Amino acid sequence: MKKRKIELAVISDVHLGTYGCHADELITYLNSIQPKKLVLNGDIIDIWQFSKRYFPASHLKVLKKLIGMASKGVEVFYITGNHDEMLRKFSDTSMGNFKITNKLVLNLDGKKAWIFHGDVFDMSIQNAKWLAKLGGYGYDLLILINSFVNWCLAKMGREKYSLSKRIKNGVKSAVKYINNFERTAADLAIENHYDYVICGHIHQPKKERYENKYGSCVYLNSGDWVENLTALEYSFKRWRIYHYSHDRLSPFFVDEDLKDMDMNELIASITDQSVDAEISELDDNPEITEVPEKAKDLDDQGLAQE
Structure with a gap:
Protein backbone atom coordinates (compact mmCIF):
# COMPACT_ATOMS: atom_id res chain seq x y z
CA MET A 1 0.00 0.00 0.00
CA LYS A 2 1.24 3.47 -0.86
CA LYS A 3 1.52 5.75 2.15
CA ARG A 4 0.27 9.30 2.47
CA LYS A 5 3.18 11.66 3.13
CA ILE A 6 2.37 14.20 5.84
CA GLU A 7 4.42 16.60 7.92
CA LEU A 8 3.08 15.67 11.34
CA ALA A 9 0.61 13.23 12.88
CA VAL A 10 -0.71 13.39 16.46
CA ILE A 11 -2.47 10.53 18.23
CA SER A 12 -3.42 10.18 21.88
CA ASP A 13 -5.42 8.10 24.34
CA VAL A 14 -4.81 4.72 22.72
CA HIS A 15 -5.02 2.94 26.11
CA LEU A 16 -3.08 -0.17 25.14
CA GLY A 17 -3.81 -2.91 27.67
CA THR A 18 -7.53 -2.17 27.98
CA TYR A 19 -10.52 -3.88 26.39
CA GLY A 20 -11.65 -0.70 24.68
CA CYS A 21 -8.46 -0.13 22.68
CA HIS A 22 -8.87 -0.47 18.89
CA ALA A 23 -5.32 -1.62 18.20
CA ASP A 24 -6.01 -3.24 14.83
CA GLU A 25 -7.58 -0.07 13.49
CA LEU A 26 -4.65 1.99 14.75
CA ILE A 27 -2.19 -0.34 13.00
CA THR A 28 -4.16 0.12 9.77
CA TYR A 29 -3.93 3.90 10.16
CA LEU A 30 -0.21 3.91 10.96
CA ASN A 31 0.44 1.69 7.94
CA SER A 32 -1.33 4.23 5.72
CA ILE A 33 0.83 7.27 6.57
CA GLN A 34 4.45 8.34 6.25
CA PRO A 35 4.90 11.30 8.60
CA LYS A 36 8.10 13.24 9.20
CA LYS A 37 7.10 13.58 12.86
CA LEU A 38 4.74 11.51 15.00
CA VAL A 39 3.53 12.79 18.37
CA LEU A 40 2.07 10.31 20.88
CA ASN A 41 0.19 12.71 23.13
CA GLY A 42 -0.31 10.69 26.30
CA ASP A 43 -2.20 7.63 27.57
CA ILE A 44 -0.72 5.39 24.90
CA ILE A 45 -0.08 2.55 27.35
CA ASP A 46 -2.67 2.35 30.14
CA ILE A 47 -0.43 1.58 33.10
CA TRP A 48 -3.26 2.36 35.54
CA GLN A 49 -5.27 -0.62 34.32
CA PHE A 50 -2.37 -2.78 33.14
CA SER A 51 -2.91 -6.50 33.68
CA LYS A 52 -0.72 -9.47 32.83
CA ARG A 53 -3.90 -11.32 31.89
CA TYR A 54 -4.78 -8.91 29.09
CA PHE A 55 -2.26 -7.53 26.62
CA PRO A 56 -3.08 -9.14 23.25
CA ALA A 57 -0.75 -9.52 20.28
CA SER A 58 -2.39 -6.64 18.42
CA HIS A 59 -1.42 -4.27 21.25
CA LEU A 60 2.18 -5.47 21.08
CA LYS A 61 2.10 -4.90 17.31
CA VAL A 62 1.27 -1.24 17.92
CA LEU A 63 4.39 -0.84 20.08
CA LYS A 64 6.47 -2.68 17.50
CA LYS A 65 5.10 -0.43 14.74
CA LEU A 66 5.91 2.75 16.66
CA ILE A 67 9.47 1.61 17.34
CA GLY A 68 9.80 0.54 13.72
CA MET A 69 8.72 3.98 12.49
CA ALA A 70 11.37 5.61 14.68
CA SER A 71 14.04 3.23 13.38
CA LYS A 72 13.11 4.21 9.81
CA GLY A 73 13.71 7.93 10.39
CA VAL A 74 10.39 9.20 11.76
CA GLU A 75 10.84 11.53 14.74
CA VAL A 76 8.60 10.02 17.44
CA PHE A 77 7.76 12.11 20.50
CA TYR A 78 6.10 10.30 23.41
CA ILE A 79 4.38 12.89 25.62
CA THR A 80 3.36 11.40 28.95
CA GLY A 81 -0.23 11.45 30.19
CA ASN A 82 -1.93 10.52 33.44
CA HIS A 83 -2.49 6.83 32.57
CA ASP A 84 1.20 6.43 31.67
CA GLU A 85 2.52 8.88 34.26
CA MET A 86 5.13 6.34 35.43
CA LEU A 87 7.09 7.26 32.31
CA ARG A 88 7.47 10.83 33.56
CA LYS A 89 10.54 9.77 35.51
CA PHE A 90 12.15 9.19 32.10
CA SER A 91 11.23 12.62 30.75
CA ASP A 92 13.78 14.13 28.34
CA THR A 93 15.15 10.66 27.53
CA SER A 94 16.13 10.10 23.90
CA MET A 95 16.75 6.79 22.14
CA GLY A 96 17.63 7.61 18.57
CA ASN A 97 14.53 9.16 17.00
CA PHE A 98 12.34 8.16 19.96
CA LYS A 99 12.00 10.86 22.65
CA ILE A 100 10.03 10.91 25.91
CA THR A 101 8.88 14.28 27.24
CA ASN A 102 6.12 15.92 29.27
CA LYS A 103 5.33 18.66 26.76
CA LEU A 104 6.51 19.77 23.36
CA VAL A 105 6.81 22.99 21.37
CA LEU A 106 7.19 22.73 17.60
CA ASN A 107 7.75 25.41 14.98
CA LEU A 108 5.37 24.68 12.10
CA ASP A 109 5.95 26.95 9.11
CA GLY A 110 6.76 29.89 11.36
CA LYS A 111 3.93 29.24 13.85
CA LYS A 112 4.39 27.82 17.34
CA ALA A 113 2.50 24.69 18.41
CA TRP A 114 2.24 23.86 22.13
CA ILE A 115 1.52 20.17 22.69
CA PHE A 116 0.72 18.46 26.01
CA HIS A 117 -1.69 15.79 27.23
CA GLY A 118 -3.99 18.00 29.29
CA ASP A 119 -4.43 16.10 32.56
CA VAL A 120 -2.88 19.09 34.35
CA PHE A 121 -6.34 20.74 34.11
CA ASP A 122 -8.11 17.79 35.74
CA MET A 123 -8.52 18.56 39.45
CA SER A 124 -9.73 15.01 40.23
CA ILE A 125 -6.32 13.74 39.12
CA GLN A 126 -4.41 16.41 40.99
CA ASN A 127 -6.33 16.13 44.27
CA ALA A 128 -7.99 12.68 44.33
CA LYS A 129 -6.10 10.28 42.11
CA TRP A 130 -7.94 7.26 43.53
CA LEU A 131 -11.21 8.78 42.30
CA ALA A 132 -9.75 9.31 38.83
CA LYS A 133 -8.52 5.72 38.71
CA LEU A 134 -11.93 4.47 39.82
CA GLY A 135 -13.45 6.51 37.02
CA GLY A 136 -11.00 4.91 34.60
CA TYR A 137 -12.19 1.42 35.56
CA GLY A 138 -15.79 2.58 35.25
CA TYR A 139 -15.11 3.97 31.77
CA ASP A 140 -13.49 0.69 30.71
CA LEU A 141 -16.55 -1.23 31.98
CA LEU A 142 -18.83 1.16 30.07
CA ILE A 143 -16.86 0.52 26.86
CA LEU A 144 -17.23 -3.24 27.39
CA ILE A 145 -21.00 -2.90 27.83
CA ASN A 146 -21.12 -0.61 24.80
CA SER A 147 -19.26 -3.22 22.71
CA PHE A 148 -21.88 -5.84 23.57
CA VAL A 149 -24.71 -3.40 22.80
CA ASN A 150 -23.17 -2.56 19.42
CA TRP A 151 -22.70 -6.27 18.64
CA CYS A 152 -26.43 -6.77 19.21
CA LEU A 153 -27.28 -3.70 17.11
CA ALA A 154 -25.07 -4.98 14.27
CA LYS A 155 -26.91 -8.33 14.34
CA MET A 156 -30.16 -6.40 13.93
CA GLY A 157 -28.73 -4.33 11.10
CA ARG A 158 -28.81 -1.08 13.05
CA GLU A 159 -26.18 1.62 13.48
CA LYS A 160 -23.70 1.59 16.37
CA TYR A 161 -24.46 3.64 19.46
CA SER A 162 -21.99 5.33 21.83
CA LEU A 163 -23.05 5.26 25.47
CA SER A 164 -20.09 7.37 26.57
CA LYS A 165 -20.86 10.10 24.01
CA ARG A 166 -24.48 10.08 25.13
CA ILE A 167 -23.40 10.60 28.73
CA LYS A 168 -20.85 13.30 27.85
CA ASN A 169 -23.33 15.21 25.70
CA GLY A 170 -26.29 14.70 28.03
CA VAL A 171 -24.80 15.50 31.43
CA LYS A 172 -24.47 19.24 31.99
CA SER A 173 -21.46 18.91 34.28
CA ALA A 174 -19.61 16.87 31.64
CA VAL A 175 -20.36 19.43 28.92
CA LYS A 176 -19.25 22.24 31.23
CA TYR A 177 -16.01 20.41 32.09
CA ILE A 178 -15.15 19.91 28.42
CA ASN A 179 -15.91 23.54 27.57
CA ASN A 180 -13.82 24.77 30.51
CA PHE A 181 -10.97 22.46 29.51
CA GLU A 182 -10.89 23.81 25.97
CA ARG A 183 -11.21 27.44 27.01
CA THR A 184 -8.49 27.15 29.68
CA ALA A 185 -6.05 25.55 27.23
CA ALA A 186 -6.77 28.22 24.61
CA ASP A 187 -6.45 31.13 27.07
CA LEU A 188 -3.09 29.84 28.32
CA ALA A 189 -1.85 29.39 24.76
CA ILE A 190 -2.84 32.96 23.85
CA GLU A 191 -1.19 34.28 27.02
CA ASN A 192 2.05 32.53 26.08
CA HIS A 193 1.87 33.57 22.41
CA TYR A 194 1.32 30.13 20.88
CA ASP A 195 -0.54 29.83 17.59
CA TYR A 196 -1.75 26.26 18.24
CA VAL A 197 -2.49 24.34 21.44
CA ILE A 198 -2.84 20.58 21.04
CA CYS A 199 -4.25 18.30 23.74
CA GLY A 200 -5.72 14.85 24.31
CA HIS A 201 -7.11 13.50 27.60
CA ILE A 202 -10.84 14.28 27.20
CA HIS A 203 -11.39 11.99 24.16
CA GLN A 204 -13.14 14.78 22.25
CA PRO A 205 -11.60 15.41 18.79
CA LYS A 206 -11.88 19.06 17.89
CA LYS A 207 -10.44 21.90 15.85
CA GLU A 208 -11.62 25.39 16.73
CA ARG A 209 -10.27 28.93 16.84
CA TYR A 210 -10.59 30.71 20.19
CA GLU A 211 -10.26 34.44 20.79
CA ASN A 212 -10.03 36.73 23.79
CA LYS A 213 -9.03 40.35 24.26
CA TYR A 214 -5.34 39.40 24.13
CA GLY A 215 -5.38 37.53 20.82
CA SER A 216 -6.38 34.20 19.28
CA CYS A 217 -5.17 30.65 18.76
CA VAL A 218 -6.35 27.37 17.30
CA TYR A 219 -7.32 24.68 19.83
CA LEU A 220 -6.91 21.09 18.63
CA ASN A 221 -7.68 17.77 20.28
CA SER A 222 -6.59 14.46 18.78
CA GLY A 223 -9.47 12.50 20.31
CA ASP A 224 -8.77 8.84 21.06
CA TRP A 225 -8.56 5.25 19.78
CA VAL A 226 -11.21 3.85 22.12
CA GLU A 227 -14.45 5.34 20.83
CA ASN A 228 -13.72 8.07 18.24
CA LEU A 229 -10.68 6.56 16.43
CA THR A 230 -9.25 9.92 15.38
CA ALA A 231 -5.91 11.61 14.82
CA LEU A 232 -4.62 15.06 13.92
CA GLU A 233 -2.65 15.61 10.72
CA TYR A 234 -0.64 18.66 9.65
CA SER A 235 0.34 19.15 6.03
CA PHE A 236 0.31 21.99 3.48
CA LYS A 237 0.24 24.42 6.42
CA ARG A 238 -3.17 23.09 7.44
CA TRP A 239 -4.54 20.95 10.29
CA ARG A 240 -7.25 18.36 9.78
CA ILE A 241 -8.93 15.74 11.98
CA TYR A 242 -8.59 12.21 10.58
CA HIS A 243 -11.64 10.02 11.27
CA TYR A 244 -10.88 6.33 10.79
CA SER A 245 -14.55 5.43 10.28
CA HIS A 246 -14.74 7.16 6.90
CA ASP A 247 -11.24 8.39 5.95
CA ARG A 248 -9.83 4.85 5.88
CA LEU A 249 -12.05 4.16 2.86
CA SER A 250 -10.28 6.88 0.88
CA PRO A 251 -6.58 6.70 1.85
CA PHE A 252 -5.62 9.25 -0.79
CA PHE A 253 -8.33 11.77 0.04
CA VAL A 254 -7.94 15.42 -0.87
CA ASP A 255 -7.87 17.67 2.18
CA GLU A 256 -11.06 19.73 2.26
CA ASP A 257 -9.06 22.65 3.65
CA LEU A 258 -7.10 22.87 0.39
CA LYS A 259 -10.24 24.07 -1.37
CA ASP A 260 -10.05 27.31 0.61
CA GLN A 301 13.75 30.29 8.52
CA GLY A 302 14.64 27.82 11.30
CA LEU A 303 12.05 25.07 11.29
CA ALA A 304 13.73 23.25 14.16
CA GLN A 305 11.99 22.31 17.38
CA GLU A 306 12.12 24.94 20.10
Missing part, protein backbone atom coordinates in the same frame (compact mmCIF):
# COMPACT_ATOMS: atom_id res chain seq x y z
CA MET A 261 -6.28 27.72 0.32
CA ASP A 262 -4.95 30.62 -1.72
CA MET A 263 -3.30 29.32 -4.92
CA ASN A 264 -0.04 31.20 -4.27
CA GLU A 265 0.10 29.81 -0.73
CA LEU A 266 -0.48 26.28 -2.02
CA ILE A 267 2.30 26.64 -4.61
CA ALA A 268 4.62 28.01 -1.93
CA SER A 269 3.94 25.07 0.40
CA ILE A 270 4.57 22.58 -2.40
CA THR A 271 7.78 24.45 -3.33
CA ASP A 272 8.95 24.15 0.28
CA GLN A 273 8.50 20.37 0.06
CA SER A 274 10.46 20.23 -3.20
CA VAL A 275 13.31 22.00 -1.40
CA ASP A 276 13.44 19.09 1.06
CA ALA A 277 13.91 16.77 -1.89
CA GLU A 278 16.80 18.90 -3.19
CA ILE A 279 18.46 18.84 0.23
CA SER A 280 18.01 15.06 0.38
CA GLU A 281 19.64 14.76 -3.05
CA LEU A 282 22.64 16.70 -1.76
CA ASP A 283 22.93 14.35 1.20
CA ASP A 284 22.84 11.34 -1.10
CA ASN A 285 25.40 12.84 -3.50
CA PRO A 286 28.36 14.31 -1.58
CA GLU A 287 30.03 15.36 -4.84
CA ILE A 288 27.33 18.01 -5.29
CA THR A 289 28.61 21.06 -3.46
CA GLU A 290 26.29 23.83 -4.64
CA VAL A 291 23.35 24.46 -2.31
CA PRO A 292 20.15 25.64 -4.05
CA GLU A 293 19.10 29.17 -3.15
CA LYS A 294 15.67 27.92 -2.03
CA ALA A 295 17.33 25.52 0.38
CA LYS A 296 19.41 28.34 1.87
CA ASP A 297 16.27 30.45 2.39
CA LEU A 298 14.49 27.54 4.09
CA ASP A 299 17.44 26.93 6.40
CA ASP A 300 17.38 30.59 7.44
Whole structure:
Protein backbone atom coordinates (compact mmCIF):
# COMPACT_ATOMS: atom_id res chain seq x y z
CA MET A 1 0.00 0.00 0.00
CA LYS A 2 1.24 3.47 -0.86
CA LYS A 3 1.52 5.75 2.15
CA ARG A 4 0.27 9.30 2.47
CA LYS A 5 3.18 11.66 3.13
CA ILE A 6 2.37 14.20 5.84
CA GLU A 7 4.42 16.60 7.92
CA LEU A 8 3.08 15.67 11.34
CA ALA A 9 0.61 13.23 12.88
CA VAL A 10 -0.71 13.39 16.46
CA ILE A 11 -2.47 10.53 18.23
CA SER A 12 -3.42 10.18 21.88
CA ASP A 13 -5.42 8.10 24.34
CA VAL A 14 -4.81 4.72 22.72
CA HIS A 15 -5.02 2.94 26.11
CA LEU A 16 -3.08 -0.17 25.14
CA GLY A 17 -3.81 -2.91 27.67
CA THR A 18 -7.53 -2.17 27.98
CA TYR A 19 -10.52 -3.88 26.39
CA GLY A 20 -11.65 -0.70 24.68
CA CYS A 21 -8.46 -0.13 22.68
CA HIS A 22 -8.87 -0.47 18.89
CA ALA A 23 -5.32 -1.62 18.20
CA ASP A 24 -6.01 -3.24 14.83
CA GLU A 25 -7.58 -0.07 13.49
CA LEU A 26 -4.65 1.99 14.75
CA ILE A 27 -2.19 -0.34 13.00
CA THR A 28 -4.16 0.12 9.77
CA TYR A 29 -3.93 3.90 10.16
CA LEU A 30 -0.21 3.91 10.96
CA ASN A 31 0.44 1.69 7.94
CA SER A 32 -1.33 4.23 5.72
CA ILE A 33 0.83 7.27 6.57
CA GLN A 34 4.45 8.34 6.25
CA PRO A 35 4.90 11.30 8.60
CA LYS A 36 8.10 13.24 9.20
CA LYS A 37 7.10 13.58 12.86
CA LEU A 38 4.74 11.51 15.00
CA VAL A 39 3.53 12.79 18.37
CA LEU A 40 2.07 10.31 20.88
CA ASN A 41 0.19 12.71 23.13
CA GLY A 42 -0.31 10.69 26.30
CA ASP A 43 -2.20 7.63 27.57
CA ILE A 44 -0.72 5.39 24.90
CA ILE A 45 -0.08 2.55 27.35
CA ASP A 46 -2.67 2.35 30.14
CA ILE A 47 -0.43 1.58 33.10
CA TRP A 48 -3.26 2.36 35.54
CA GLN A 49 -5.27 -0.62 34.32
CA PHE A 50 -2.37 -2.78 33.14
CA SER A 51 -2.91 -6.50 33.68
CA LYS A 52 -0.72 -9.47 32.83
CA ARG A 53 -3.90 -11.32 31.89
CA TYR A 54 -4.78 -8.91 29.09
CA PHE A 55 -2.26 -7.53 26.62
CA PRO A 56 -3.08 -9.14 23.25
CA ALA A 57 -0.75 -9.52 20.28
CA SER A 58 -2.39 -6.64 18.42
CA HIS A 59 -1.42 -4.27 21.25
CA LEU A 60 2.18 -5.47 21.08
CA LYS A 61 2.10 -4.90 17.31
CA VAL A 62 1.27 -1.24 17.92
CA LEU A 63 4.39 -0.84 20.08
CA LYS A 64 6.47 -2.68 17.50
CA LYS A 65 5.10 -0.43 14.74
CA LEU A 66 5.91 2.75 16.66
CA ILE A 67 9.47 1.61 17.34
CA GLY A 68 9.80 0.54 13.72
CA MET A 69 8.72 3.98 12.49
CA ALA A 70 11.37 5.61 14.68
CA SER A 71 14.04 3.23 13.38
CA LYS A 72 13.11 4.21 9.81
CA GLY A 73 13.71 7.93 10.39
CA VAL A 74 10.39 9.20 11.76
CA GLU A 75 10.84 11.53 14.74
CA VAL A 76 8.60 10.02 17.44
CA PHE A 77 7.76 12.11 20.50
CA TYR A 78 6.10 10.30 23.41
CA ILE A 79 4.38 12.89 25.62
CA THR A 80 3.36 11.40 28.95
CA GLY A 81 -0.23 11.45 30.19
CA ASN A 82 -1.93 10.52 33.44
CA HIS A 83 -2.49 6.83 32.57
CA ASP A 84 1.20 6.43 31.67
CA GLU A 85 2.52 8.88 34.26
CA MET A 86 5.13 6.34 35.43
CA LEU A 87 7.09 7.26 32.31
CA ARG A 88 7.47 10.83 33.56
CA LYS A 89 10.54 9.77 35.51
CA PHE A 90 12.15 9.19 32.10
CA SER A 91 11.23 12.62 30.75
CA ASP A 92 13.78 14.13 28.34
CA THR A 93 15.15 10.66 27.53
CA SER A 94 16.13 10.10 23.90
CA MET A 95 16.75 6.79 22.14
CA GLY A 96 17.63 7.61 18.57
CA ASN A 97 14.53 9.16 17.00
CA PHE A 98 12.34 8.16 19.96
CA LYS A 99 12.00 10.86 22.65
CA ILE A 100 10.03 10.91 25.91
CA THR A 101 8.88 14.28 27.24
CA ASN A 102 6.12 15.92 29.27
CA LYS A 103 5.33 18.66 26.76
CA LEU A 104 6.51 19.77 23.36
CA VAL A 105 6.81 22.99 21.37
CA LEU A 106 7.19 22.73 17.60
CA ASN A 107 7.75 25.41 14.98
CA LEU A 108 5.37 24.68 12.10
CA ASP A 109 5.95 26.95 9.11
CA GLY A 110 6.76 29.89 11.36
CA LYS A 111 3.93 29.24 13.85
CA LYS A 112 4.39 27.82 17.34
CA ALA A 113 2.50 24.69 18.41
CA TRP A 114 2.24 23.86 22.13
CA ILE A 115 1.52 20.17 22.69
CA PHE A 116 0.72 18.46 26.01
CA HIS A 117 -1.69 15.79 27.23
CA GLY A 118 -3.99 18.00 29.29
CA ASP A 119 -4.43 16.10 32.56
CA VAL A 120 -2.88 19.09 34.35
CA PHE A 121 -6.34 20.74 34.11
CA ASP A 122 -8.11 17.79 35.74
CA MET A 123 -8.52 18.56 39.45
CA SER A 124 -9.73 15.01 40.23
CA ILE A 125 -6.32 13.74 39.12
CA GLN A 126 -4.41 16.41 40.99
CA ASN A 127 -6.33 16.13 44.27
CA ALA A 128 -7.99 12.68 44.33
CA LYS A 129 -6.10 10.28 42.11
CA TRP A 130 -7.94 7.26 43.53
CA LEU A 131 -11.21 8.78 42.30
CA ALA A 132 -9.75 9.31 38.83
CA LYS A 133 -8.52 5.72 38.71
CA LEU A 134 -11.93 4.47 39.82
CA GLY A 135 -13.45 6.51 37.02
CA GLY A 136 -11.00 4.91 34.60
CA TYR A 137 -12.19 1.42 35.56
CA GLY A 138 -15.79 2.58 35.25
CA TYR A 139 -15.11 3.97 31.77
CA ASP A 140 -13.49 0.69 30.71
CA LEU A 141 -16.55 -1.23 31.98
CA LEU A 142 -18.83 1.16 30.07
CA ILE A 143 -16.86 0.52 26.86
CA LEU A 144 -17.23 -3.24 27.39
CA ILE A 145 -21.00 -2.90 27.83
CA ASN A 146 -21.12 -0.61 24.80
CA SER A 147 -19.26 -3.22 22.71
CA PHE A 148 -21.88 -5.84 23.57
CA VAL A 149 -24.71 -3.40 22.80
CA ASN A 150 -23.17 -2.56 19.42
CA TRP A 151 -22.70 -6.27 18.64
CA CYS A 152 -26.43 -6.77 19.21
CA LEU A 153 -27.28 -3.70 17.11
CA ALA A 154 -25.07 -4.98 14.27
CA LYS A 155 -26.91 -8.33 14.34
CA MET A 156 -30.16 -6.40 13.93
CA GLY A 157 -28.73 -4.33 11.10
CA ARG A 158 -28.81 -1.08 13.05
CA GLU A 159 -26.18 1.62 13.48
CA LYS A 160 -23.70 1.59 16.37
CA TYR A 161 -24.46 3.64 19.46
CA SER A 162 -21.99 5.33 21.83
CA LEU A 163 -23.05 5.26 25.47
CA SER A 164 -20.09 7.37 26.57
CA LYS A 165 -20.86 10.10 24.01
CA ARG A 166 -24.48 10.08 25.13
CA ILE A 167 -23.40 10.60 28.73
CA LYS A 168 -20.85 13.30 27.85
CA ASN A 169 -23.33 15.21 25.70
CA GLY A 170 -26.29 14.70 28.03
CA VAL A 171 -24.80 15.50 31.43
CA LYS A 172 -24.47 19.24 31.99
CA SER A 173 -21.46 18.91 34.28
CA ALA A 174 -19.61 16.87 31.64
CA VAL A 175 -20.36 19.43 28.92
CA LYS A 176 -19.25 22.24 31.23
CA TYR A 177 -16.01 20.41 32.09
CA ILE A 178 -15.15 19.91 28.42
CA ASN A 179 -15.91 23.54 27.57
CA ASN A 180 -13.82 24.77 30.51
CA PHE A 181 -10.97 22.46 29.51
CA GLU A 182 -10.89 23.81 25.97
CA ARG A 183 -11.21 27.44 27.01
CA THR A 184 -8.49 27.15 29.68
CA ALA A 185 -6.05 25.55 27.23
CA ALA A 186 -6.77 28.22 24.61
CA ASP A 187 -6.45 31.13 27.07
CA LEU A 188 -3.09 29.84 28.32
CA ALA A 189 -1.85 29.39 24.76
CA ILE A 190 -2.84 32.96 23.85
CA GLU A 191 -1.19 34.28 27.02
CA ASN A 192 2.05 32.53 26.08
CA HIS A 193 1.87 33.57 22.41
CA TYR A 194 1.32 30.13 20.88
CA ASP A 195 -0.54 29.83 17.59
CA TYR A 196 -1.75 26.26 18.24
CA VAL A 197 -2.49 24.34 21.44
CA ILE A 198 -2.84 20.58 21.04
CA CYS A 199 -4.25 18.30 23.74
CA GLY A 200 -5.72 14.85 24.31
CA HIS A 201 -7.11 13.50 27.60
CA ILE A 202 -10.84 14.28 27.20
CA HIS A 203 -11.39 11.99 24.16
CA GLN A 204 -13.14 14.78 22.25
CA PRO A 205 -11.60 15.41 18.79
CA LYS A 206 -11.88 19.06 17.89
CA LYS A 207 -10.44 21.90 15.85
CA GLU A 208 -11.62 25.39 16.73
CA ARG A 209 -10.27 28.93 16.84
CA TYR A 210 -10.59 30.71 20.19
CA GLU A 211 -10.26 34.44 20.79
CA ASN A 212 -10.03 36.73 23.79
CA LYS A 213 -9.03 40.35 24.26
CA TYR A 214 -5.34 39.40 24.13
CA GLY A 215 -5.38 37.53 20.82
CA SER A 216 -6.38 34.20 19.28
CA CYS A 217 -5.17 30.65 18.76
CA VAL A 218 -6.35 27.37 17.30
CA TYR A 219 -7.32 24.68 19.83
CA LEU A 220 -6.91 21.09 18.63
CA ASN A 221 -7.68 17.77 20.28
CA SER A 222 -6.59 14.46 18.78
CA GLY A 223 -9.47 12.50 20.31
CA ASP A 224 -8.77 8.84 21.06
CA TRP A 225 -8.56 5.25 19.78
CA VAL A 226 -11.21 3.85 22.12
CA GLU A 227 -14.45 5.34 20.83
CA ASN A 228 -13.72 8.07 18.24
CA LEU A 229 -10.68 6.56 16.43
CA THR A 230 -9.25 9.92 15.38
CA ALA A 231 -5.91 11.61 14.82
CA LEU A 232 -4.62 15.06 13.92
CA GLU A 233 -2.65 15.61 10.72
CA TYR A 234 -0.64 18.66 9.65
CA SER A 235 0.34 19.15 6.03
CA PHE A 236 0.31 21.99 3.48
CA LYS A 237 0.24 24.42 6.42
CA ARG A 238 -3.17 23.09 7.44
CA TRP A 239 -4.54 20.95 10.29
CA ARG A 240 -7.25 18.36 9.78
CA ILE A 241 -8.93 15.74 11.98
CA TYR A 242 -8.59 12.21 10.58
CA HIS A 243 -11.64 10.02 11.27
CA TYR A 244 -10.88 6.33 10.79
CA SER A 245 -14.55 5.43 10.28
CA HIS A 246 -14.74 7.16 6.90
CA ASP A 247 -11.24 8.39 5.95
CA ARG A 248 -9.83 4.85 5.88
CA LEU A 249 -12.05 4.16 2.86
CA SER A 250 -10.28 6.88 0.88
CA PRO A 251 -6.58 6.70 1.85
CA PHE A 252 -5.62 9.25 -0.79
CA PHE A 253 -8.33 11.77 0.04
CA VAL A 254 -7.94 15.42 -0.87
CA ASP A 255 -7.87 17.67 2.18
CA GLU A 256 -11.06 19.73 2.26
CA ASP A 257 -9.06 22.65 3.65
CA LEU A 258 -7.10 22.87 0.39
CA LYS A 259 -10.24 24.07 -1.37
CA ASP A 260 -10.05 27.31 0.61
CA MET A 261 -6.28 27.72 0.32
CA ASP A 262 -4.95 30.62 -1.72
CA MET A 263 -3.30 29.32 -4.92
CA ASN A 264 -0.04 31.20 -4.27
CA GLU A 265 0.10 29.81 -0.73
CA LEU A 266 -0.48 26.28 -2.02
CA ILE A 267 2.30 26.64 -4.61
CA ALA A 268 4.62 28.01 -1.93
CA SER A 269 3.94 25.07 0.40
CA ILE A 270 4.57 22.58 -2.40
CA THR A 271 7.78 24.45 -3.33
CA ASP A 272 8.95 24.15 0.28
CA GLN A 273 8.50 20.37 0.06
CA SER A 274 10.46 20.23 -3.20
CA VAL A 275 13.31 22.00 -1.40
CA ASP A 276 13.44 19.09 1.06
CA ALA A 277 13.91 16.77 -1.89
CA GLU A 278 16.80 18.90 -3.19
CA ILE A 279 18.46 18.84 0.23
CA SER A 280 18.01 15.06 0.38
CA GLU A 281 19.64 14.76 -3.05
CA LEU A 282 22.64 16.70 -1.76
CA ASP A 283 22.93 14.35 1.20
CA ASP A 284 22.84 11.34 -1.10
CA ASN A 285 25.40 12.84 -3.50
CA PRO A 286 28.36 14.31 -1.58
CA GLU A 287 30.03 15.36 -4.84
CA ILE A 288 27.33 18.01 -5.29
CA THR A 289 28.61 21.06 -3.46
CA GLU A 290 26.29 23.83 -4.64
CA VAL A 291 23.35 24.46 -2.31
CA PRO A 292 20.15 25.64 -4.05
CA GLU A 293 19.10 29.17 -3.15
CA LYS A 294 15.67 27.92 -2.03
CA ALA A 295 17.33 25.52 0.38
CA LYS A 296 19.41 28.34 1.87
CA ASP A 297 16.27 30.45 2.39
CA LEU A 298 14.49 27.54 4.09
CA ASP A 299 17.44 26.93 6.40
CA ASP A 300 17.38 30.59 7.44
CA GLN A 301 13.75 30.29 8.52
CA GLY A 302 14.64 27.82 11.30
CA LEU A 303 12.05 25.07 11.29
CA ALA A 304 13.73 23.25 14.16
CA GLN A 305 11.99 22.31 17.38
CA GLU A 306 12.12 24.94 20.10
